[in-house]
Amino acid sequence: MNAKQLFNFSKRSFSSLYNYSNPANPRVYLTVAQGDKKIGDMVFELYAEQQPATADSFRALCDGSEGNSLTGTDFHHGQSGFGISGGRMGEENVGAFGLRLQDEDLTMRHNKRGQLTLPNNGENAGGSEFTITFGEAAYLDGYQTVFGELVEGQKVLDALESGVDRHGAVNEDFKIIASGSK
Numbered sequence: 001m002n003a004k005q006l007f008n009f010s011k012r013s014f015s016s017l018y019n020y021s022n023p024a025n026p027r028v029y030l031t032v033a034q035g036d037k038k039i040g041d042m043v044f045e046l047y048a049e050q051q052p053a054t055a056d057s058f059r060a061l062c063d064g065s066e067g068n069s070l071t072g073t074d075f076h077h078g079q080s081g082f083g084i085s086g087g088r089m090g091e092e093n094v095g096a097f098g099l100r101l102q103d104e105d106l107t108m109r110h111n112k113r114g115q116l117t118l119p120n121n122g123e124n125a126g127g128s129e130f131t132i133t134f135g136e137a138a139y140l141d142g143y144q145t146v147f148g149e150l151v152e153g154q155k156v157l158d159a160l161e162s163g164v165d166r167h168g169a170v171n172e173d174f175k176i177i178a179s180g181s182k
Contacts, residue, residue, distance in 0.1 A: 021045065021151075022045075022049065024048070024049075025045050025046055025047065025048050025049070025055075026045075026046045026048055026055065026059050026181060026182075027043055027044065027045050027046070027151065027181065027182035028043070028044055028046060028058065028059055028062040028063075028148075028179065028180065028181055028182060029041045029042065029043045029044075029062070029178075029179060029180060029181075029182055030042050030044075030062070030070065030176050030178075030179050031176065031177050031178035031179065032075075032156050032159075032160070032174060032175070032176060032177070033174070033175050033177045034159065034163070034172050034173065034174055035172070035173045038177065039155075039156055039159050040153055040155060040156040040159075041152070041153055041156065042132075042150055042152065042153030042156045042157060043150070043151050043152035043153055043182055044116055044148045044149060044150055044151065045148055045149055045151050046058060046059060046116070046147060046148040047108070047146070047147050047148055047149075050104070050105050050108065050147075051104045051105060051108075051145055051146070051147040051148075052104070053101060053102065053104060054101055054104055054118055054126065054145050054147040055147050055148065056096075057095035057096040057097065057101055057128075058096075058116070058130065058147065058148070059181060060096035060097070061087065061095075061096045061128055061179070062179040062180055062181060063179075063180055063181055064179075064180075065096075066096045066097055066098075068089060068096055068128065069179065070086075070087050070128070070176050070179045071176055071177065071178055071179050072175070072176065072177075073086055073087050073088065073089060073128075073175070073176050074086060074170075074173070074174060074175045074176070075160060075170050075174040075175075075176075076088060076170060077168055077170065078160065078161075078163070078164030078168065078169070078170045079164055079165070079166060079167070079168050080134070080161065080164055080165060080166050081134060081135060081166070082133070082134060082135075082137060083117075083131045083132050083133040083134050083137065084131065084132055084134070084160045084161070084164055084170065084174075085119060085129060085130065085131045086129070086130065086132075086174070086176065087128045087129050087130045087176070088127075088128060088129040089127075089128045092127070093121070093127030093128060093129050094127045094128065095126065095127050095128060096128070100124060100125050100126060100127060101118065101120075101124070101125075101126035101127065101145075102124045102126075103120070103123060103124050103126070103145060104145050104147075105145070106141075106142050106143070106144075106145060107142075108145070108146040109138065109141050109146065110133055110136065110137040110138060110140045110141055110144070110146055111136050111138070112133070112135070112136060112149075113133060113134055113135050113150075113157070114132060114133065114149050114150030114154070114157060115132070115133045115146050115148070115149050115150075116130055116131070116132060116146070116147050116148035116149065116150075117130070117131045117132075117133060117137075117140060117144045117145065117146050117147070118130060118131075118144055118145040118147060119131055119144060120143075120144065126145065131144075132150065132157060132160070134157075134161050160174060
């Protein structure tokens with residue numbers, strides 16, 4: 001590989017480099033409001049082949065098919081330069097099927113804006129809570145499961161980022177007012 005080929009190879013995005021964009025992967029949406037004003041939809045492609053249990057739980061939470069839904073939850077923690085977290089349902093923070101989620105493939109990297117990642121309270125302790133990255137977050141590599149990425153709705157993510165500060169506070173009332181499969 002010559003220098004020009006190496007440069008072009010290194011410029012490829014995470015998705016195209018690993019070919020994660022797959023028509024067979026499920027897509028889900030979150031409709032976000034700021035206060036009483038709808039600001040738009042974010043559409044995510046879920047990495048069902050690489051992270052099957054996490055993707056299935058998140059899809060079920062978006063659909064509300066297992067009795068729990070992300071609709072009505074808020075974005076409760078965020079930090080500029082890092083990301084914003086939402087979807088927490090109660091103190092137990094369990095997944096769609098009423099259980100904590102096992103860690104899946106922890107080799108996937110947090111290397112771009114708009115990735116969905118699964119926070120946990122220790123090994124094999126994921127639940128309904130999720131984070132959307134605002135940029136690279138390499139310090140999460142090996143600890144949190146990357147299970148999807150934003151494919152539509154960059155302006156909504158921009159609005160979410162503008163409502164957080166560097167101390168972890170979400171300074172706006174951001175809520176998920178609808179969610180489902182695309």
